[in-house]
Amino acid sequence: GQSLEQPSEVTAVEGAIVQINCTYQTSGFYGLSWYQQHDGGAPTFLSYNGLDGLEETGRFSSFLSRSDSYGYLLLQELQMKDSASYFCAVRSYNTDKLIFGTGTRLQVFP
Amino acid sequence: EAGVAQSPRYKIIEKRQSVAFWCNPISGHATLYWYQQILGQGPKLLIQFQNNGVVDDSQLPKDRFSAERLKGVDSTLKIQPAKLEDSAVYLCASSPGTNLYGYTFGSGTRLTVV
Numbered sequence: 001g002q003s004l005e006q007p008s009e010v011t012a013v014e015g016a017i018v019q020i021n022c023t024y025q026t027s028g029f030y031g032l033s034w035y036q037q038h039d040g041g042a043p044t045f046l047s048y049n050g051l052d053g054l055e056e057t058g059r060f061s062s063f064l065s066r067s068d069s070y071g072y073l074l075l076q077e078l079q080m081k082d083s084a085s086y087f088c089a090v091r092s093y094n095t096d097k098l099i100f101g102t103g104t105r106l107q108v109f110p
Numbered sequence: 111e112a113g114v115a116q117s118p119r120y121k122i123i124e125k126r127q128s129v130a131f132w133c134n135p136i137s138g139h140a141t142l143y144w145y146q147q148i149l150g151q152g153p154k155l156l157i158q159f160q161n162n163g164v165v166d167d168s169q170l171p172k173d174r175f176s177a178e179r180l181k182g183v184d185s186t187l188k189i190q191p192a193k194l195e196d197s198a199v200y201l202c203a204s205s206p207g208t209n210l211y212g213y214t215f216g217s218g219t220r221l222t223v224v
Contacts, residue, residue: 045212
């Protein structure tokens, strides 16, 4: 089967840096995506790694290592508004559907 | 561009009752998805449409859930009869069909079955 595991919760203070890990067990996939979801809101697309390595978009960076079946989302200069749930997701070659990870709830404190 | 529209925003029903959710995807998006998100979990795909045809409904509980996408635009998801474990947020998403990067999700319908 296909599964993506994430830590259930991460806490940090404003201005800090936090890393959210995603380990997966899945067959071929197009790439690793990250979504942000505030309480009561819709998941919104954050980033995509099609190739191994680091992708940077403003305060957020995402990393993928296919050989290690591992990726992470790095959030820098944390702000209170970053408090949300974060999901990694893959789109499978075989099924062409987006499969989400277990999700990580990030709480940012003043 | 307008986003993915869903209604209603909230619904409370008793078990064994029926309920229907509506989704209007982004104009021109060929692919439409319904996801179920139970509190504290990641979204789980229920059904995927390509235009008005079903691509994947392998995780749709077909004894009680049904979905249709008439004319390849709007879609409805129905539950009949509802069970307590159906309490969740039902998310609709759409994509152009060729986008490997991201879907656009609607705000979802929060269903509570009592």
